[in-house]
């Protein structure tokens with residue numbers, strides 16, 4: 443039976459709070475006077491004012507302990523997007539999210555903010571200024587995206603104003619910033635192996651890269667706007683830097699900032715995509731004998747060679763969203779935060 447939490451309660455929980463986005467979110471919530479419980483499969487730091495609960499989000503009992511007296515939950519846990527472990531994605535993103543919803547309802551949580559992804563509408567072909575009314579991808583590019591679609595549907599469909607359980611989904615795109623374990627480290631690793639010499643396609647494709655503090659800002663605005671009869675109930679929202687940039691200009695700026703050469707030579711998109719597809723099929727066939735992880739997967743080639751940027755007008759209109767850190771400032775802060783990834787370090 444749900445125990446209602448008193449209104450105005452500033453106790454919240456961040457599921458996935460040990461991760462890159464989760465930790466930035468926890469830090470900002472503390473600044474804003476929330477008390478925070480983190481639920482994660484691992485504990486990656488300690489902070490005064492944060493209570494850690496280690497556990498798997500598929501375990502409802504473990505979740506219930508962490509959600510006691512909590513009125514607001516942020517769910518930003520997911521397996522690593524680059525993995526190809528279909529069973530893991532289905533277990534965590536689909537079954538696990540269903541468990542999170544059940545646990546929230548049972549614990550009397552009033553608001554659930556999901557970190558979804560703008561990739562839920564992306565099929566590997568151009569998206570220019572995509573709005574939230576684009577249909578979900580019929581052919582998602584990978585298991586990660588396929589399960590993020592199911593996850594978002596589950597959370598939005600669970601929104602029930604009558605029962606006082608309100609939900610919203612934030613769809614970020616290409617999050618970057620200090621402590622990101624993915625974008626900059628993979629880029630630098632590729633450069634160190636001498637593989638960042640080529641631009642895939644003509645280099646004119648525009649993409650959204652979103653500084654992590656803007657993503658955090660979008661989550662907190664959503665949580666604070668989410669009230670009975672608010673227009674945001676049960677809806678998805680793109681949160682971006684609102685400054686689409688050429689994919690290869692962004693990569694070059696980060697690389698040059700860290701002391702590496704920018705890519706210069708162009709290769710046709712279709713050729714690289716075809717080669718990446720062939721290599722991927724080869725890794726599938728050879729998997730029983732050798733384990734090999736190609737850098738240029740078909741998914742990464744599509745992301746690097748197509749337009750995919752999104753409108754965040756709906757977030758501006760419904761919750762007053764405006765990016766708080768510009769792309770230029772975000773890149774400068776990111777580059778500065780990785781002294782160990784500098785050339786020669």
Ligand SMILES: NC(=O)C1=CN([C@@H]2O[C@H](COP(=O)(O)OP(=O)(O)OC[C@H]3O[C@@H](n4cnc5c(N)ncnc54)[C@H](OP(=O)(O)O)[C@@H]3O)[C@@H](O)[C@H]2O)C=CC1
Nearest residue numbers: 458460461462463482483498499518519520559614616617
């Ligand atoms: N990074 C990006 O560019 C984008 C990310 N997103 C979404 O943002 C969210 C946060 O991403 P990000 O911070 O980059 O990812 P991270 O991997 O840094 O953080 C996710 C956290 O969730 C934990 N976790 C994974 N599985 C479970 C589980 N079963 N139970 C409890 N905790 C679990 C992870 O632990 P462990 O590390 O041990 O797996 C990790 O600590 C995700 O939902 C992702 O889909 C959306 C758009 C873009």
Ligand SMILES: CC(C)CCC[C@@H](C)[C@H]1CC[C@H]2C3=C(CC[C@]12C)[C@@]1(C)CCC(=O)[C@@H](C)[C@@H]1CC3
Nearest residue numbers: 523559560561615616624625628629632745746
């Ligand atoms: C060509 C280079 C080897 C590319 C190196 C950088 C890539 C690792 C990133 C460029 C775009 C990024 C991205 C994501 C992961 C890291 C990149 C591929 C996501 C797939 C992460 C999860 C999401 O939800 C998507 C919206 C992101 C899209 C952009």
